[in-house]
Amino acid sequence: MSSRYSVSIEGTELRDVDEVDRKKFTMYTLIVRVDGAAADDDASSCWTLSRRYSQFDALRVALLATSPASATGVPVFPPKVAFGNLAAAIVGNRRVGLEAWLNALLHH
Numbered sequence: 503m504s505s506r507y508s509v510s511i512e513g514t515e516l517r518d519v520d521e522v523d524r525k526k527f528t529m530y531t532l533i534v535r536v537d538g539a540a541a542d543d544d545a546s547s548c549w550t551l552s553r554r555y556s557q558f559d560a561l562r563v564a565l566l567a568t569s570p571a572s573a574t575g576v577p578v579f580p581p582k583v584a585f586g587n588l589a590a591a592i593v594g595n596r597r598v599g600l601e602a603w604l605n606a607l608l609h610h
């Protein structure tokens with residue numbers, strides 16, 4: 503029986519400047535756990551990592567290119583916005599949407 507995983511986005515952090523385009527951006531801090539593992543279990547049962555929205559979007563594009571069926575049965579990916587992507591409401595909605603999208607992918 504294979505292990506199943508779950509993702510929770512535990513927080514966000516506004517970063518001042520991107521090295522490439524010199525814009526502010528948000529980092530999303532994820533915790534990936536082996537299902538059934540308690541928060542205080544050893545380090546092999548959970549991982550913490552931080553990623554930008556653009557990195558999740560790049561993952562989505564790569565998955566669709568290699569496996570179009572990966573989009574079947576998963577929630578809609580949180581959309582890009584033209585303005586205000588650092589606003590608390592946008593970041594909060596993205597956080598919820600990204601978490602749902604990632605968990606659906608993991609259990610797909």
